[in-house]
Amino acid sequence: MSISILLMPLALPAIPIIMAMRLVMGKKGFQKMIDSMHMKIPTSLVTNTELELVLLGAGYDFKPWASGYKTHLGRSSQFFTWELDGGRWVAVFPNGIPQKDVGDFIRSLEAKSGRGIFSDVEPDVNNDIAVASESMPTNFRDEKLLIKTLEESGVPVTRDQAGVITCSVGRSMLRFVRIAGEPYQVEVKNDVGRHELLQQLMLLDEDYCRCVQADVYANIKAKAFEKHMTVESEEVLEDNSILMTLTIQERA
């Protein structure tokens, strides 16, 4: 007989940062911010057959992806997606794709298809949104791990007597304030776009999660004996998960 259990470390809240932000900002505000993290370029193409023919004819791929399609840029692993908006196909480029690559793709597609697919449309690059002046939620619950995460990221940290952690990340001055029992709220002092702030917080969140993973691993190693267990094997998997097998000792 066996049982499978999903455990959430106490240093992590049950709600991921994205969901918490959606709750705070509301559906409309959150969607506006997410949209601002992409560059959407409408085309003159209406049907998916037309889109597929143009792409395949120009040597690009066209594969189903979520509720739309995706296309890779050349041989790289970078891809962008396609979505229908107002009856026309729109190319949605993530901000991580350099503008030069986007420009190259547009020129190449139009040259190979002999059509002005994008040329009459100006890209929407106005992607900075109003300043976040209010407090925002974070995933961070554990003071020690938060300070460790910031310091390991090369961010100098100060902590005042009330437990408020202050640091400077990128162009933003961040103040992490905590109400007992709740995860930290972050107050942003400098004037940066919300999407830049979100990117900084998400990077910090990833680093924090890695610290939680390392902390959980260290806890298991330290407490296994106390719980009548011995570590039989351990390995790091492809996705950077740590797989540990512990033997349970028979009690006398």
Place this chain on the structure above:
Amino acid sequence: MTKRVQLRIFPDGRVQAEVQGIKGKACTSYISILEELVKAEAVDSSYTPEYFEKETVQAVISDEESVANS
């Protein structure tokens, strides 16, 4: 069968645990032991397919025994 716990610590900090080789309801007592070991809270638990397979085999044997005895 050796009693084991297999723990997978994901990069986002979540932990998936599987207790193997413990008979009866005793395996559920490992939920609190693992919560202490990992310093975490159990948010979900379920018996694995292995549990149901064994239950089915036992049920078939019981049926055969009752037919033989009748």
